[in-house]
Amino acid sequence: MSKDLIIVAVAVGLGTWLFRFLPTRLGRSPALASGRLAGAMEAVGPAAITTLLIASVLPDLAAGGPERTAVLVGCGVTGVTYAVTRNVVVATLIGALAYGLV
Amino acid sequence: MAQIQLRSETEPGTDAGIAGRLPADTDESAGTGERPAGKGASFLDGVRASIPIVIGYFPIAFSFGAAATERGFAAAEAVLLSAVIYSGASQFMALTLLAGGTGVVVSSLTLLAMNLRHVLYGPSLLDRAGPRARTRWAPAWAFWLTDEVYATTIGFLSSRREAWSERWMLGIGASAYLSWVAGTIAGAVAGGGALSSYPSIEAALGFMLPALFVALLLSILSRRSLPVVIVAGVVCTLVAGVVDVTTGILAGMAAGAVVGALRRGSSTTRRTE
Numbered sequence: 001m002s003k004d005l006i007i008v009a010v011a012v013g014l015g016t017w018l019f020r021f022l023p024t025r026l027g028r029s030p031a032l033a034s035g036r037l038a039g040a041m042e043a044v045g046p047a048a049i050t051t052l053l054i055a056s057v058l059p060d061l062a063a064g065g066p067e068r069t070a071v072l073v074g075c076g077v078t079g080v081t082y083a084v085t086r087n088v089v090v091a092t093l094i095g096a097l098a099y100g101l102v
Numbered sequence: 103m104a105q106i107q108l109r110s111e112t113e114p115g116t117d118a119g120i121a122g123r124l125p126a127d128t129d130e131s132a133g134t135g136e137r138p139a140g141k142g143a144s145f146l147d148g149v150r151a152s153i154p155i156v157i158g159y160f161p162i163a164f165s166f167g168a169a170a171t172e173r174g175f176a177a178a179e180a181v182l183l184s185a186v187i188y189s190g191a192s193q194f195m196a197l198t199l200l201a202g203g204t205g206v207v208v209s210s211l212t213l214l215a216m217n218l219r220h221v222l223y224g225p226s227l228l229d230r231a232g233p234r235a236r237t238r239w240a241p242a243w244a245f246w247l248t249d250e251v252y253a254t255t256i257g258f259l260s261s262r263r264e265a266w267s268e269r270w271m272l273g274i275g276a277s278a279y280l281s282w283v284a285g286t287i288a289g290a291v292a293g294g295g296a297l298s299s300y301p302s303i304e305a306a307l308g309f310m311l312p313a314l315f316v317a318l319l320l321s322i323l324s325r326r327s328l329p330v331v332i333v334a335g336v337v338c339t340l341v342a343g344v345v346d347v348t349t350g351i352l353a354g355m356a357a358g359a360v361v362g363a364l365r366r367g368s369s370t371t372r373r374t375e
Contacts, residue, residue: 004206005179008196011210013186016217021244024224024237036363043362044226044355045256046319046327047334048219051354052249053315054338055347074309078316088257088317092154095313100306 066102074099143258143265148273151258154317155250155278158310160285166193167289173201177290184286188279189248191348192216216348219355223252230259231266239268246275250311253318260322329365334358 057075060067078095085091163184170180175197183193192213199209224244228235251274259266298304323331337357342350 001176001179001182002200004209005175005200006182007206008200008209008213009183009186011206012192012196012213012217013188015210015214016187016189016192016220017245019214019217019220020224020247021241022224023221024228024240024244026225036366038229039366040359040363041222041226041229042366043327043330043358044222045230045253045259046322046330047355047358047362048222048226048249048351049253049256049315049319049322050331050334050358051338051351052253053312053319054335054354055342055351056312056315058339058342058347070305070309071312074313075316078313079320082317082320088254088314088321089151089153091317091320092310092313093157095316096157096306096309099309099313100302100304 070099070102073102142267143262143270144267145269145273147265148270148275149277150273151254151270152251152274152277152281154310154314155254155274156281157307158250158314159278159281160288161304161307162190162311163282163285164289164292166190166197167286167291168293169194169289170197170286171290171293173197175201177287180290181283181286184283187213188245188282189213189217189220190282219352220247222355222359223247227252227255227259230256230263232263235266236268239272243268243271243275246271246279248278250314251275251278253315257318257321330358330361333361 057071060071074095077098078091081094082088082091166184167177167180170183171177183196187193187196195216196209196213199212204212224240224247227247228237254274255266255271258270319331334354334357338350338354340350341353
């Protein structure tokens with residue numbers, strides 16, 4: 001096993017864990033309880049989901065042709081299924097199935 | 103994982119029926135910080151909520167394992183990257199950097215920069231969980247706090263905030279992680295093209311995470327969050343088109359957070375006037 005790979009894996013793994021863990025201590029800070037910072041923290045969730053969705057479909061949408069059609073059908077079926085069932089798991093599975101069948 | 107490739111506040115969300123009947127988890131015993139046993143969503147509830155992630159992760163991790171061995175990495179090296187880094191976009195980038203002979207320092211800093219957005223996840227999650235949410239096991243569940251686990255947790259908190267528990271976090275996190283590592287092992291052993299005989303299944307599995315994001319976005323969408331969603335989406339699209347997708351994600355999240363801060367600031371000012 002490559003020594004460089006091990007060093008990179010440990011350094012990035014440790015750093016990523018610290019990125020994910022240390023701020024949970026900030027989450028206990030009273031400074032987050034009110035004001036602009038609280039507003040920002042509240043907005044991060046919707047913003048993150050939105051950006052992750054865009055990042056995941058943008059390449060296929062930009063490609064055009066059947067890829068774009070499949071993405072639009074998959075997203076549409078997921079949305080309609082969620083509207084009907086109000087169940088994220090079911091909507092995800094049916095939406096992915098629709099995408100695969102297009 | 104970010105190589106990737108919203109709800110009215112009163113509507114049931116992520117896993118309707120799983121935790122709604124459970125009593126409050128964030129109600130700690132007065133002054134002790136201890137939560138009474140048996141309250142809140144269980145580990146198994148977390149496992150059930152992870153199903154779309156588990157199904158979505160496996161093929162992506164599979165493709166990572168296959169890509170690693172195709173580029174000359176040993177199967178054990180691919181599994182090490184998945185088990186220790188546990189961040190999809192970074193792992194694929196790591197293959198490119200390491201295979202290209204990039205130095206250890208530059209490679210590490212580049213990969214860490216890609217994961218910087220995770221800094222926002224913990225505080226955001228705890229802010230939604232409430233002031234009495236516990237973090238005793240945060241060192242464990244934070245390791246598993248990927249994009250998809252965070253997004254699913256936000257969906258859960260939007261409808262079942264009172265049921266949030268660290269056990270639930272451990273359940274969803276551990277399941278997703280095991281799927282990721284198992285997928286990597288399978289991909290490293292089987293190599294690429296194992297699913298090429300089943301194109302529909304391969305395509306459906308590849309769309310699992312985008313479909314999850316669509317459903318989650320709908321589950322948390324509300325009049326209050328709409329401006330944040332619009333601004334984050336527009337900024338992400340523009341920046342991703344001009345720079346790259348990772349920068350687009352960071353810029354979109356930052357723009358959404360600014361909108362949230364400005365809206366909260368203006369409402370606070372109105373109250374004090």
